[in-house]
Amino acid sequence: MKKGMSSLVGIILLIGVAVTIAILLLNFFDVFSQNQMDNIDNETFRDDYCGRVAIELENMCSFVEIGGATPDPELKIELKNAGSIDIEDINFSLYEEDSGYDSGVLNFGGIVRYGISRQQFNDLPNGNDFDRMTLIPYLLTEDGTIITCDTIVLELNPYPSDC
Numbered sequence: 001m002k003k004g005m006s007s008l009v010g011i012i013l014l015i016g017v018a019v020t021i022a023i024l025l026l027n028f029f030d031v032f033s034q035n036q037m038d039n040i041d042n043e044t045f046r047d048d049y050c051g052r053v054a055i056e057l058e059n060m061c062s063f064v065e066i067g068g069a070t071p072d073p074e075l076k077i078e079l080k081n082a083g084s085i086d087i088e089d090i091n092f093s094l095y096e097e098d099s100g101y102d103s104g105v106l107n108f109g110g111i112v113r114y115g116i117s118r119q120q121f122n123d124l125p126n127g128n129d130f131d132r133m134t135l136i137p138y139l140l141t142e143d144g145t146i147i148t149c150d151t152i153v154l155e156l157n158p159y160p161s162d163c
Contacts, residue, residue: 049139050149054083055090057154058116061161075121077156079135081111088140092121095132108135133157 059078081087090108095101111117133156139147 046147046149047151049085049141049147050137050152052083052085053087053137053139053149053152054081055087055111055135055137055152055154056080056082057156060156076118077108077121078116078118079108079111080116081113084113085139086113087111087137088146089138091134091136091138092119093134093136094130095134097131101130 056079057077058080060076062075077092079090088110090110092103092106092108094103094106106121108119109117135154135156137149137152139149141147
C-alpha cells in the first residue's frame with residue numbers, strides 16, 4: 001500500500017511541476033510576442049512618418065569674414081523641405097577625422113512643409129577640412145511624440161564652394 005501511494009504522490013508532483021513550467025513558458029511567450037508586436041508597430045509608425053521626409057540642399061557655401069583678430073570660417077546652408085510633413089528640427093554635425101574634431105550637434109531649426117530654411121554657422125574652427133557633414137531630421141507627431149529619422153542622414157559635401 002505504501003509503495004502504491006508514493007508512486008501516486010510522485011506522479012502528482014511531476015504533473016504539478018510540468019503544469020507550472022507550462023504556465024511560466026506561456027506567460028513568457030505571451031509577453032515576448034507582445035513586445036515584438038509593439039516594436040514592429042513603433043517601427044512602422046516611425047517609417048510612415050520618416051517616409052514623408054525629403055530634404056534637398058539648395059545652396060551651401062563657406063566664407064571667411066575679414067576684420068577679426070582670428071578670422072574663423074563661416075558656413076551658409078540653404079535647405080528645402082520637399083517632403084509632405086513639417087520638420088520640427090534638424091541636427092547638423094561636422095566631423096574632421098584627422099584631428100578628431102566633432103562639432104557636436106548644431107541646431108539647424110525646423111522647416112515647414114515645402115519651405116526653405118537658411119542658416120549661417122559662425123565661428124567654425126579655423127583650418128579644419130571637414131571629412132563629413134551630416135543632417136538628421138526630427139519630426140513631431142500629432143500626439144506630441146518626437147521621432148528621430150536616423151535612417152535619413154543627409155551627408156553634405158565637406159568642401160563647399162566660396163560664397
